[in-house]
Amino acid sequence: MRCGGDLDAMEGRLRAFAPAWLACDLRVTMRRYQEDGAVATEAEIERFADLLGRRPGSYRDFAAEAAREWRSA
Structure with missing residues (x-):
């Protein structure tokens, strides 16, 4: 769309x-x-880090990793 x-x-x-x-x-x-x-605030990022047990990754890093995986498939 x-x-x-x-x-x-x-x-x-x-x-x-x-x-x-x-x-x-x-x-x-x-x-x-x-x-x-x-865009999350620092407090929101910390809250998610507590829930996940690690800091959330960036979308940019996710996209780069997904692109690498798609190229190797």
Whole structure:
């Protein structure tokens, strides 16, 4: 689904195959990501570290590792 920053278009396309409540919820979620991003505070990182028993890895590291695995498959 390619809608760029047009959340109205995204919600409209989602309504073609998803319930209206879900399309609306995803629109609100995406607006927050567009406005604030998905960056955790240091306190949130520490909380997740306590839950995981280690500090969470970065998305960049995850993507690099996944790409290496896909290339070797």
